[in-house]
Amino acid sequence: MIKQTIGELLEEKVVLDIEGIDRMYLNLYQPMLQTGGGVSTFFREEHRGAKVTSTALMSPMTKSFIHDIYSxxxxxxxxxxxxxxGQSKDxxxxxxxxxxxxxxxVLYIGKAQEKFNTFRTSKKFSTDTGQPFPWLRRGMVMCNQYYFYVVD
Structure with missing residues (x-):
């Protein structure tokens, strides 16, 4: 009968044990901004005080963010x-x-144009009045993504 497992044998012999992470991805996730209603609330009530919700409200925020990256x-x-x-980022x-x-x-900042699922504004019509109103819907767009490659 075996008196020790392989793990127990190795535990007695291992002098150095190193564990490391080759790379780590950190993504920002805002649960409220994952639905059209949440985005609408963000622009009308929570953050911007807009009277009407439109994805056009995102443009100044995006431009400011990109300006800050370049600065x-x-x-x-x-x-x-x-x-x-197709270029190898590695x-x-x-x-x-x-x-x-x-x-x-920071080693460098990578910029890649990629498909991205985001909100877009479309026009819907009220069944009661027939009047148009803005409606947020998801749609694919090509946009620039920025990646910060860092050493820590």
Whole structure:
């Protein structure tokens, strides 16, 4: 009969055990903004005080966010790399890692045009009055996604 398991034998012999994460993705998730009603509430009541909900209200926020990304990159001397379709992000990252001498920081910011499921404004008509009103619906769009590649 075996007196020890393989795990027990190895436990006595292992001098160094290293576990690491090759990469980590951090995504922002706002539960309220996953439905048309939540987006409408955000723009009308919670945040912007708009009288009518429209995806046009997102444009100034998007432009400001992109401006802040470019300002950060310029201030910190970080490259913004526009990825071509099919380009290997890992190869780009390896090139930047080879040149990176700091212990931590932003390697570069990647920019890729990708399909994205977002809200769009369409027109619906009231069954009672026949009057048009804006309606938020989901739809696929091509838009730029920004990825911060960092070393920590």
């Amino acid at each position: 950060f990159a310029k201030q910190e001397g970080v490259d913004i790399v526009s990825f071509d379709k 190869e780009v990252t390896q090139r930047y890692l080879a040149k990176f001498s700091a212990q931590e920081g």
